[in-house]
Amino acid sequence: MLKEYEIKKYIIIAVIAVISGLIVLHFSSILQAGSKMIQAVSSLLIGVVIAYILNILMVQVEKVYFPKTRNKTIHKSRRAVCLLISLLILVAASALIIYVVVPELIASFKLMSDEIPPLAEKFRQWIIFHSDEIPSLQQALQTLEIDWQETTKKAFAFISAGTESFINYLLSLITGLVGFIVQLVIGFIFAMYILFNKEKLQRQFTVLMESLISAEKCQKTMYVLRTAHQSFTKFIGGQFLEAVILGTLCAIGMMILRLPYAIMTGTVIGVSALIPVIGAYLGAAIGAFMIATVNPMQTVIFLVFIVILQQIEGNLIYPRVVGSSIGLPGIWVFAAVAAGGGIWGIPGIILGVPVAATFYKIIGDYIKKKRGN
Numbered sequence: 001m002l003k004e005y006e007i008k009k010y011i012i013i014a015v016i017a018v019i020s021g022l023i024v025l026h027f028s029s030i031l032q033a034g035s036k037m038i039q040a041v042s043s044l045l046i047g048v049v050i051a052y053i054l055n056i057l058m059v060q061v062e063k064v065y066f067p068k069t070r071n072k073t074i075h076k077s078r079r080a081v082c083l084l085i086s087l088l089i090l091v092a093a094s095a096l097i098i099y100v101v102v103p104e105l106i107a108s109f110k111l112m113s114d115e116i117p118p119l120a121e122k123f124r125q126w127i128i129f130h131s132d133e134i135p136s137l138q139q140a141l142q143t144l145e146i147d148w149q150e151t152t153k154k155a156f157a158f159i160s161a162g163t164e165s166f167i168n169y170l171l172s173l174i175t176g177l178v179g180f181i182v183q184l185v186i187g188f189i190f191a192m193y194i195l196f197n198k199e200k201l202q203r204q205f206t207v208l209m210e211s212l213i214s215a216e217k218c219q220k221t222m223y224v225l226r227t228a229h230q231s232f233t234k235f236i237g238g239q240f241l242e243a244v245i246l247g248t249l250c251a252i253g254m255m256i257l258r259l260p261y262a263i264m265t266g267t268v269i270g271v272s273a274l275i276p277v278i279g280a281y282l283g284a285a286i287g288a289f290m291i292a293t294v295n296p297m298q299t300v301i302f303l304v305f306i307v308i309l310q311q312i313e314g315n316l317i318y319p320r321v322v323g324s325s326i327g328l329p330g331i332w333v334f335a336a337v338a339a340g341g342g343i344w345g346i347p348g349i350i351l352g353v354p355v356a357a358t359f360y361k362i363i364g365d366y367i368k369k370k371r372g373n
Helices: 004-025 027-040 042-064 072-129 135-143 148-161 163-196 198-212 215-256 262-272 279-292 296-326 330-371
Strands: none
Touching (some): 027 042, 072 262, 215 262, 215 296, 262 279, 296 330
């Protein structure tokens, strides 16, 4: 006869098999239900994200705002004052982005769009001049005339033909924007509640975990959450600081070398540096293109400068600001960026590094524990 624990094992296996079969059969319905649930709590999820990011800044403010005070008034108002200071810093940073960074980015992409047609024409003429050895190619290129003004008119006519669909799209876009603003406001209010009561919420969450699972599993779960929190906090703060430093150094260096579009290129490189590994290279490519429209020889100087700056950033800035705190080797950073980008695009590229750092730390601690270190 089967023992009791064997019967339980087979029952568990049967239940898992049935649940797995139901999931496979109704996978699309489960996805739709999950999507609706996420939409229903999207405002709260936005609030959690706002609270998490704002908390990183607020913790730093609390470290310098009378951390050891015994004054009751200051102690009671400490959280509110630190939160207000954090909000002011965030608003100031957002205003700086809106009034400085965004116009520079728009101007850089406008410059690229304006310069591409003339460069394409110059490239065509260069090919014609150097295609004497291939007469058929030269004749084909000479007969190839691109009227950019006529092309623009045709494009405008094509857009005008779809005016009705464009208006419908615009209305849906406005509706979605209004809905997002409403969700953002609700999320912001929820974030304020979380930040004012984060210690209480943390205690409640701990009590809930201890009530649902065993003490050992609760301890392991809290360890995983702490590790993830440390990885994400250090990565987010470090990545933003590293982007600001890199963009500023790039702009200052270009000014010293008297290269064109210094502020614009520094802004582009600073923003693109928020994307780990490949971001700064993308920004450098855009900067090189913009400089090439003015003076191709200065592009060489710019590229040499960027290579030197990347060496300084990779060996001095990044390890001190981000790398050492994350503790993730370069090969795994690249793997995390590639995997994250393939799964979820740009957000996946950004979030892939702290997620990989979390797993790397947990696995490393597990191996050390097994080996008795």
